[in-house]
Amino acid sequence: MTTQQELPDEVLSTMATEWRRKALAGDLHARGIAHELETELRRRAGAPLTNYDTLDLRPLEARTARRRRWWPFGRAR
Template identity: 40%
Template sequence: MTAVPTPSQLAQIDDEQLAHLAMSWRTRAGYGDRDAFGVAHALEVERRRRLRQSQLQQLPAEPMAPRPWWKFWSTSPSGSSDGPMSTT
């Protein structure tokens, strides 16, 4: 692989092999191989894209209830906790 891989070629590589290839191409680029920079970059972009998708799947389905921005010290969404400026 001396040319920048296409998305279809990257899709055929599993995550573990992708991480290994990205590291080895980045090492080659670090030693001054000009052709390795583009390949290393493409591999790393694909690796980050896959990591981002897997992290998004782990997010909770329900968002937390919003609270007013000025009650940043509050721990409950209703704002009924005793914060540092509470007068009750």
């Protein structure tokens, strides 16, 4: 039997799609098989790198400016 590591990416992707379709149709064991195939695809592709700086849409000056504290220091209640 051919292992998942020996299959080309296209075949692995097709198999994962077919097994996921079976799982959505109600096959109880298909979900696990689809998950294994999809995991192998993700392992091969690697985790996508995220540039977290681009997620903040504020201007650079607003991101780096020090904000005033909203609580007063040293004042006892």
